[in-house]
Amino acid sequence: MIDQDYRQELRTDSSQVIFPFTAVLIVLTCTAAIISSPLQEGRYYFIYILGGLLFIIASWNLIQRGYPTLGSWLYILSNIFFLTLILVTEYVPGQVGVYPYIFSFLIVISAMILPISSGMITWAISTISILGGLIFIDALNIATLIDYLPAILVNLMLSILAYLSAMEWQVAVESTSYLHLRVQQRRDDLFHTQEELRLTNGRLQFMNSQLDLARQDAENERDVRTRFMNNVSHELRTPLNSIVNFAHILSLGGHGEVSAGQQDYLERIEKSGWHLLNILNDLLDMAQIESGEFKLHLRPTHLYNICEEAMTSTRGLLLEKENEIELLREYPEEWPPVLVDQMRFKQALINLLGNAAKYTEKGYIALRVIPQEETISLIVEDTGIGIPPEFHQAVFEEFRQVDDTVARKRIGTGLGLPITRHLIERHGGTVTLESTVGQGSKFTITLPIIQSETVIEPEFELA
Structure with a gap:
């Protein structure tokens, strides 16, 4: 899902900052310890530097190869291990020192680069590691436990705060990823809409070109029809007028008397001629109307x-x-x-x-x-x-x-x-x-x- 991918991407980005910072911190801390410690103990710190750096590199390679959870846990656990070794090495009865409190940084870091419950798990592992180290050097008793209890409780409080902060961070990430998803969907919708508009515009342009061609064809056909109707009307009107006029003259006896039957035929000829003239006039009027010459x-x-x-x-x-x-x-x-x-x-x-x-x-x-x-x-x-x-x-x-x-x-x-x-x-x-x-x-x-x-x-x- 996009929420998980987006959260994992943010955790990977955080690792790119945290891992180099931790490597530098380990080198500086152990170098200072080497300088201030006897030669025998300085050798241990040199081993801690090499081991810590090797585990950091191994963790980063796992993350880059697509195993972010495994790489992050390797990073946290290796640092807990080496920090416990330093704590045991520097142990002085009756003195706690700062090393138990350094575990709090690992708790916060685990909440940043792993799921939100990882801070609580890291606190539990670090607490077990501290107590285990004290048992290993046979230094665990009621007095020692009371001495280390404030550091353990501080780490617990930090793990709780880290959990709550991670919860808020996750809500923010989910909101951001939701907005990111909506933006992507809107962008995809806009792209599809643009494509549809482009296709529609193409179809409209094609249809407009076809309509222009059809309009031109219709205008050409109208012009041809108009010219034909004009020519036919003018060509037929003169002989029809002659037929009508001659029939009228004959019916009036202009060339001699006509019989009743002839009179009927002449009247029919005249009537039909006038009807044809009226039709021609209508056709000519319509031709003039269509051509715009009216x-x-x-x-x-x-x-x-x-x-x-x-x-x-x-x-x-x-x-x-x-x-x-x-x-x-x-x-x-x-x-x-x-x-x-x-x-x-x-x-x-x-x-x-x-x-x-x-x-x-x-x-x-x-x-x-x-x-x-x-x-x-x-x-x-x-x-x-x-x-x-x-x-x-x-x-x-x-x-x-x-x-x-x-x-x-x-x-x-x-x-x-x-x-x-x-x-x-x-x-x-x-x-x-x-x-x-x-x-x-x-x-x-x-x-x-x-x-x-x-x-x-x-x-x-x-x-």
Whole structure:
């Protein structure tokens, strides 16, 4: 575990300081003893120096080879042994001296480089060693025991203090190692997060590059489609106009009388031609909208004339249903001015009224104009087939119709409502839809009213 590894690392670091310090202390102590002792006793101290240094070196080698506990105990026990030999050698009856108190250093050191209970164990071993040395020289008696008792008790107190200090040290080490573990985990988490961010950024860059390519392809396809629609619309419009005009001239008898059957055929040709022209106009408008070439010519206008022209056009669409459908108007007494492109706004209004005429078999189609303080609302309401709620957004999308079964009975491109919505939004207005299946639909156009203090140019373009 990381706590044990961290504690052992700290103990090893402590050994790197304690072992050299002890070696120097042994050399100095024994050298002083050699100088102050007779020649015979000086030889013993010389042996103590060599033995102590050899055991210190052996202990350090064990620690370096991965046996820290064995090396530390060898260090403690060897020092206890040589210190006991010095104590026995220097023993004088009735005198204790300082040597029994030196064991306290070994007690403190053992608590620093070994587990926390080692201080108590070292005290017990040192006490046994002192008493054993006294027994060896036949000096142990009650008087000697009383003389050495203070040193033994002092060493005991130091072992207890060393134990408590080691406990606090261990708690501090565990807290430090826990914090170290948390820091390492946070660092690992941060590294993984950075890697994930790097991978995510790489994926995002790849996706962005793919999106850019897709966008460029879509723009290129849109440009190609727009150019194609423009070219086709312009190429077809001239011959279609000729067909419609010639059919109209022939139906009026411009080149001689025509029979009833011929008149019917000519009217059908003319009607189909106008329908194709309307489709081409829608396609051309949508192409201009997508290419950004669509422009509005705005001017202050009262909508009465536009509404009447749109209603007149709608009346022409209801000739076959004239007895089934009533065309209603609900106009205000005063018409507030609005800023519109008259031709384009009329186109949008005719699209809504024409859509109502297409999907209404009986009942009414109403155009209601309701001015408010800052806006004016134009409501196109019918009693047609209605639109399901799930299609309320789809009807404003290009080439979308509500029901393919119904759509097949009513010819159209599905561009009328999308173009209408775009036209109204370019005027700064909105188009909303309310509808119930089987009861009819209500489209509401809302436009801002020109305020009296607003300064308006007579006419300008909105690209």
